[in-house]
Amino acid sequence: MRAHFLLMSWILLGAGFQVTASDLEPHTSLMESTFKLWGEGSCGTGFILSVPAEEDSESVRHILVTARHVLENIQGDSVQIILRNERGDGKWEELPYWVRCRQDGRQVWIGHEDETVDVAAMRVRVPRHIRIPLVSPDALADDQFLRDAGVHPGDELLCLGYPLCAASGRGEFAILRSGRVASYPLIPTRRMKTFLYDFEILNGHSGGPVYLIREKQKETEPRYREDARWAIVGLVSREATIPAGRTPVHAGSDTTRQLRMAQVVHASLIRETIERLVTTR
Secondary structure, eight states, X not given: OOSOHHHHHHHHHHTTOOOOGGGGSHHHHHHHHEEEEEETTEEEEEEEEEEEXXXXXXXXXXXXXXXXXXXXXXOSSEEEEEEEEEEETTEEEEEEEXXXXXXXXXXXXXXXXXXXXXXXXXEEOOOTTOOOOOOOGGGBOOXXXXXXXXXXXXXXXXXXXXXXXXXSSTTOOOEEEEEEEXXXXXXXXXXXXXXXXXXXXXXXXXXXXXXXXXXXXXXXXXXXXXGGSEEEEEEEEEEEEEOXXXXXXXXXXXXXXXXXXXXXXXHHHHHHHHHHHXXXX
């Protein structure tokens, strides 16, 4: 896997950025980088990644990542991101912030080149006084990370989101949930595109980051690598379903059945979408 988030933080620190301890801790960093998205007809989750601005070595560009259908379902030209600002002493205030997702009826976000992949990315201008942890796209897992970390069915993953558009309290922070990898095989991710994630998905979860923290179990564990400690492995797409009549139990049925678990888009496809955004816009 390419140099990931921790290295990115060191680079930004050397460029004059202030990187705090919370920026180097994955749970807190991802919690502070995940936001509720709202617009007429749609509510979902998004997370913001940061890349250096080419024209200014001491600033970053922020990229909002979410599920494609969250933005497609919005009826209007703008989406509201519920940003937040720390007031001190653990006090946070919500800052609703509107950004354009369409211009003259045309989308300003980029999807994956494969339109069936439920990922969208768009640049957003965040007010300068809003502090967002500097989580790099290099925190997105690729196939090599999944191999090095030994990710397999049954592994526990964590995710952040806004089930039924609910938040965890002041500051509109996301709610942390957990579940397990529920399908196989996982790689190659470009061919598989998604995997099943065993947690109860609700409206509002779509677009939330799914991540893995791999603790070293044994001193002699051969497949463990220090830089494979944690990564974003995907984003929540939608509830997994079985098409009508797909199984013998439901043969002849014209009703799609829900599996009560999520489809997660692999992080490598998020990375490809971001690269497409950077090179085409």
